[in-house]
Amino acid sequence: MTTLGLILRDRSLRLIALGLIAFGTMGSTLGAYQSLIGIERFGFSDGQYALIFMTGSALSLVATLGVGILTDRSAKRRTMARFMALAGMAGAFGVTLTHSPVAFVLAHVLFFPAFGTLFGQLFALARLAGSVHPPERRTAIQTTIRAIFCLPFLVVLPLWAVAFNLGVNLLAVYFVGGVAATALLAIFVFAWPRDGATAWRDTASGLSLAAALGEMARWPVLSRLVLLSGIQGANAVYMITVGLILNAAEGRGPGDVGLFVGIVAGLEMPVILALPWLTARIGLTPALTLGALIYGAFLFALPFLGALPVVWLLIAPGAIGAGVLASLPLLYVQEMMSRRPGTGGSLVSLVFLGGQVISAGVFALGSALGGYAVATTIGAAMVTVCALTLLYADREGMPVQA
Numbered sequence: 001m002t003t004l005g006l007i008l009r010d011r012s013l014r015l016i017a018l019g020l021i022a023f024g025t026m027g028s029t030l031g032a033y034q035s036l037i038g039i040e041r042f043g044f045s046d047g048q049y050a051l052i053f054m055t056g057s058a059l060s061l062v063a064t065l066g067v068g069i070l071t072d073r074s075a076k077r078r079t080m081a082r083f084m085a086l087a088g089m090a091g092a093f094g095v096t097l098t099h100s101p102v103a104f105v106l107a108h109v110l111f112f113p114a115f116g117t118l119f120g121q122l123f124a125l126a127r128l129a130g131s132v133h134p135p136e137r138r139t140a141i142q143t144t145i146r147a148i149f150c151l152p153f154l155v156v157l158p159l160w161a162v163a164f165n166l167g168v169n170l171l172a173v174y175f176v177g178g179v180a181a182t183a184l185l186a187i188f189v190f191a192w193p194r195d196g197a198t199a200w201r202d203t204a205s206g207l208s209l210a211a212a213l214g215e216m217a218r219w220p221v222l223s224r225l226v227l228l229s230g231i232q233g234a235n236a237v238y239m240i241t242v243g244l245i246l247n248a249a250e251g252r253g254p255g256d257v258g259l260f261v262g263i264v265a266g267l268e269m270p271v272i273l274a275l276p277w278l279t280a281r282i283g284l285t286p287a288l289t290l291g292a293l294i295y296g297a298f299l300f301a302l303p304f305l306g307a308l309p310v311v312w313l314l315i316a317p318g319a320i321g322a323g324v325l326a327s328l329p330l331l332y333v334q335e336m337m338s339r340r341p342g343t344g345g346s347l348v349s350l351v352f353l354g355g356q357v358i359s360a361g362v363f364a365l366g367s368a369l370g371g372y373a374v375a376t377t378i379g380a381a382m383v384t385v386c387a388l389t390l391l392y393a394d395r396e397g398m399p400v401q402a
Helices: 003-009 011-031 034-041 046-074 077-098 101-115 117-130 135-165 172-191 209-216 219-248 254-282 284-305 309-336 341-369 372-393
Strands: none
Touching: 003 011, 003 135, 011 077, 011 117, 011 135, 011 172, 011 254, 034 046, 034 101, 034 219, 046 077, 046 101, 046 117, 046 341, 077 101, 077 117, 077 172, 101 117, 117 135, 117 309, 117 341, 135 172, 135 254, 135 309, 219 254, 219 284, 219 309, 219 341, 219 372, 254 284, 254 309, 284 309, 284 372, 309 341, 341 372
């Protein structure tokens, strides 16, 4: 049986896949356009938008850590997922109904940070659900699950490109995001098994907040989380700047942004599916370093080629690097924290959210110093330094903690 067939036959894995498609739909829809909407539709300056983005990302870090520790401590994952899905609905539909800057700020600073905790928890559930299958199938299951998460980026963003070219209002992305959050809520209200009734054993850790934070504060863990956040920050810099760079080019608009981002994301899927082959031959950290270096070159070139037809040639290196950054940091953290799936899931989100905080600072600094090209150059340098440092730190192997 193929891995995809196994996922489709396993009810829990099938629900997780549907949940990740819903989450990815909201993430891809809002991620590509939120800076464009904030700056050009609601009139925030680059610095103001960077502050909104950084504040939301910082609150996401706190929420993610808290949710991961609480779900590991209590093993009540379904209840928490319901509340977080409701937060996503409130934020998205709030902007949809009011079209106001205040609703935009509340959504991105309060509601979406809470909703974002579902990212790590869905992957934590995927790891738990995969544990009932033979060990030799588990890596392929997780790889396929990560590829499924990229599917909305392939399908949804090109559809937005068509919609915007037909004159659809840019703020419609929030309505679609709200529908996606509603689908996630429905999964955990009507379909997901109650806590304690799953096919796998989910034992509560019983760790206090201080003890759980103590595990994460160990230097081998903390130092690598910082480096992974710096690597992931490059992708966040791309998501902030790509819409602004391409939309500023003469003859281009939001449709081109959706098409470019959608094709890059779509081509990530075969890259992700090929990564087990690559990591088996050169190792997890070398593969992550290689992908990060490719992505750094892509990010550096983007603003200089953004107004030219040859910018479309950047899709290939962008997809290779993005596929690595979308998959291997997640796998790295899960392997490092293999005995704490909830905390490991939170640390996955922590890495991605830490990257967002860093990218907000990079965007603010670069914009102040000279524009979007400076921001992407700083981002490219950052991902290169962090990747090479991680490769050196893991020269004797990746640590496994907890």
